[in-house]
Amino acid sequence: MTSFGYFLSSETSTPRDLLEQARMAEQAGFEALWISDHYHPWTRTQGESPFVWSVIGGLSQVTSLPxxxxxxxxxxxxxxxVVAQAAATCGVMLEGSFRLGIGSGEALNEHVVGGPWPPASMRLEMVEEAVTVIRRLFSGEEVTHHGKHYTVExxxxxxxxxxxxxIDISGLGSSAVALAGRIGDGLITMAPDADLVARYRKSGGKGKPVHGGTKVCWGTDRDEAVRTAHRIWPNDHLPGELPQVLPTPQHIEQACTMVTEETVAESVVCGDDVDEHLAWLQSFTDAGFDTVYINQIGPDHRGFFDFYRTKILPQLTL
Known part of the structure; x- marks a missing residue:
């Protein structure tokens, strides 16, 4: 049976707001939490980007959710x-209910330290070596490693x-999905794509969990909800590799001028139609997902959590 979690957006919420959303999510009946890890928000309209490891420490004190x-x-x-140390500490703080989701990243967040931004194939190669280092450190052994991309002494x-x-691996394209199947403990992806799930299973992911994330914009006025989703998250609708290679929120904003409200209205569940929310989440279940994490776009989190607590989650968990 698919379980349903809440997706905390570090790009749009202050640290204290994230903690309050986690409390509300648990009270509403959500079973787990995702939290994004960014240095920058995607756009300046989103407006936030706290250090994720500090926030996770706070989460360990306000919720019992994984x-x-x-x-x-x-x-x-x-x-x-450093990621290994941070993740291990979170594992202790959350008493074994922490998972490390890993991806190949975006220039938006990674180029800030001044190095070049590698092509996609090299980024995946770096992820694989990084996972090797992290797993060795998780064993508790003393690690010295001189690899192609990393040195540890x-x-x-x-x-x-x-x-x-x-360690779960993010996979949107075929190469990343194959890597997730080969080295990951689970797959993270963002669309209810049954073919992608099948490729993951064939690549070594049989018996491992598939986790999906999605965004909705709950509100009693659907047109206003569409406008909110378009204003805050237009970047989700950019094509191809643009989100991975553009270096600043300003560049993302320039690209987002191509995204229309009509595009958002066609692809994001907006409003308070119970059947529409249920049908969209059912599509993840039908595609073979084990857990789906839902993010509310916009500031009305209390309304969203009340809606999901009374109208959505009871029907999803029957």
Whole structure:
């Protein structure tokens, strides 16, 4: 049976707001939490981007729900040895209910440390080496590693959870999905694509969980909800590799001038039609997802959580 979690958006919420949303999510009946890991918001309209590891420490004190990063890039901005320490600490703080979601990242967040932004094939190669380093450190051994992309010398983690933190890999294209099947403990993706899930299973993901994320804009006025979704999250509708290669929120905003309200209205569930929300989430279940994380676009989180607590989650969990 598919379970349903809430997707905390670091790009649009302050740290304290994220903690309050986590409390409301648990009270509403959501079963888990995702949280995004960004240095910048996608656009300046979104307006926030707190340090995810600090927020996760706060989450461990205000909710009993499992937490996963969706997703952390362990390749350029943050060395994999540092990601390993952060994730292990979260595993301890959350008493074994933390998962590390990993992806190949975006220039928007990673180029801030001044290095070049590698092509997609090299980014996946770097992810694979990073996962190797992180897993070795999760074992508790002292690690010295001289690889193609990373050097680690005499590193050892002394604060570790009882079991190694599971590592899920983000996969949107075929190469990333194949990598997730081969080295990941699960797959993270963002569309109810049954063919993609099948490719993952054939690539080594049989028996491993598939996690999906989506955004909706709940509101009693559908037209206003569409306008809100278009204003805050137009970047979700950019084509191809643009979101991965554009370096600043200003560049993303320039590209987003191509995204129309009509495009958003056709692809995002907006408003308070119960059947529309249910049908969209059912499409993830039908595609074979184990967990689906839902983000509310816009500021009316209390209205969203009340709607899902009374109208949506009871029907999804029958």
């Amino acid at each position: 937490v996963e990063t969706a997703v952390t890039c362990p390749t350029v901005r943050t060395h994999p040895a 005499n590193a050892q983690l002394h604060t570790l959870p009882e079991e190694p933190v599971p």
